[in-house]
Amino acid sequence: MSKVKYFYDSETLSYKKIERKKGRKLGITLLGITGCFLGGFILLLIYLNIPQIQTPQEKALKRELHNIQMQYGLLNKKMDQIQDVMANIEDRDNNIYRLYFEANPIPEEQRMAGFGGINRYKDLEGFDNSKLITETTKRMDILTKRLVVQSRSLDEITELAREKGKLLQAIPAIQPVNNQDLSRIASGYGWRNDPFTKVRKFHYGMDFTAPRGTPVYATGDGKVARADNRSTGYGNHIRIDHGYGYTSLYGHLYKYNVRRGQSVKRGDVIGYVGSTGRSEAPHLHYEIFKDDERINPINFYYGNLSADEFSQVLEKAERENQSLD
Structure with missing residues (x-):
């Protein structure tokens, strides 16, 4: 129950009850609500503009994201090394092995076939790190394709080597009389x-x-x-x-x-x-x-x-x- 307040009237030499005006009471209420909203808005602006202020969950997610980005970076470095090794193997395959066994070189277009035109990575778009994930996935797919082509080529070279051995043994290559x-x-x-x-x-x-x-x-x-x-x-x-x-x-x-x-x-x-x-x-x-x-x-x-x-x-x-x- 709210307290009733009185004031002393010197003319009548008596205490009179203080009557609150309804408009004033409403104004005080509105002023309080406005102050709360304003204070909350200021606090929100401070929170959004001070990155150091993070919840424990946000900190954990940020650490996890940073770790994933670092892992992708290491993966791309390893793929750089694998691509160099792969390019060396493909060069030897075309210019040594297939040349020796008189087989046609495998053109670059065939080794890279299947990666033009249609967008295979649409599902990976629309995220903060879409470019990193898309490029890494594409590089992995291209390397896988090149490995498959090279594996088939080596299978063919193996068969050609067997045939070459048989051919070298079959060709008349010595004098028939000592x-x-x-x-x-x-x-x-x-x-x-x-x-x-x-x-x-x-x-x-x-x-x-x-x-x-x-x-x-x-x-x-x-x-x-x-x-x-x-x-x-x-x-x-x-x-x-x-x-x-x-x-x-x-x-x-x-x-x-x-x-x-x-x-x-x-x-x-x-x-x-x-x-x-x-x-x-x-x-x-x-x-x-x-x-x-x-x-x-x-x-x-x-x-x-x-x-x-x-x-x-x-x-x-x-x-x-x-x-x-």
């Missing part, structure tokens, strides 16, 4: 005098003179396609299919050491020097076919001849003398 067993190289690839007609004609192989019974070696891995005497002029002869378009022929043999359909390795003894068929003396007539076309065997002796030995063989093979078949 140097120590040779009497001489009687004739090489090119125009020579026929021993029977004395007319110049093209000689499609090389003649290795050696005593009858001298071992003849397979010059590369392959499978015996023929071992018979049913080809005019060659007498007893062997043909080895090496794959990859290569075939080698060994003519005028004394006898065989293999049969048709048999697999042989480079250096295996497949027969022995003779003088069967159209032959003037014991020797081995040797030919190489590539895609059914005869080619010069002189280019395929790098497997067991030194540089000096090859030079001597080359000199003898180029002499225009009489062939033995």
Whole structure:
């Protein structure tokens, strides 16, 4: 209950009750409310403009945000290092590995395919750190794509290496008769005098003179396609299919050491020097076919001849003398 106040009236020599005016009371109330709002507004302005004033929850969230930003920064530094390593691997892949195995380089457009046009990161927009998150996510996606492309490329290189190894073993790459067993190289690839007609004609192989019974070696891995005497002029002869378009022929043999359909390795003894068929003396007539076309065997002796030995063989093979078949 509010207190009743009185005042002393000197004229009437009595106490009279003080009556409060209603308008004044309302004004005081409004003034109080206005003061409260004004004070609150001032405090709000002070709070918003003084960043040091933070609630514990805000401080915790700010620390967490700062930690996430720092982690993203470290992640981007690591991606910089990974990109450098990746670029080095891609460069070696294109300019060494794929070049060596005669495979087409992978263009940059293929390694980066799928990241143009459509905006893949729309869901990450609209936040305070959208740019940082979007750029980092995009870099991760690009690196992942490049790793997938490079992994497939290395799988292809591995398969090419296996095939290259098989090819190197299959190519006829040694002399069919050992140097120590040779009497001489009687004739090489090119125009020579026929021993029977004395007319110049093209000689499609090389003649290795050696005593009858001298071992003849397979010059590369392959499978015996023929071992018979049913080809005019060659007498007893062997043909080895090496794959990859290569075939080698060994003519005028004394006898065989293999049969048709048999697999042989480079250096295996497949027969022995003779003088069967159209032959003037014991020797081995040797030919190489590539895609059914005869080619010069002189280019395929790098497997067991030194540089000096090859030079001597080359000199003898180029002499225009009489062939033995």
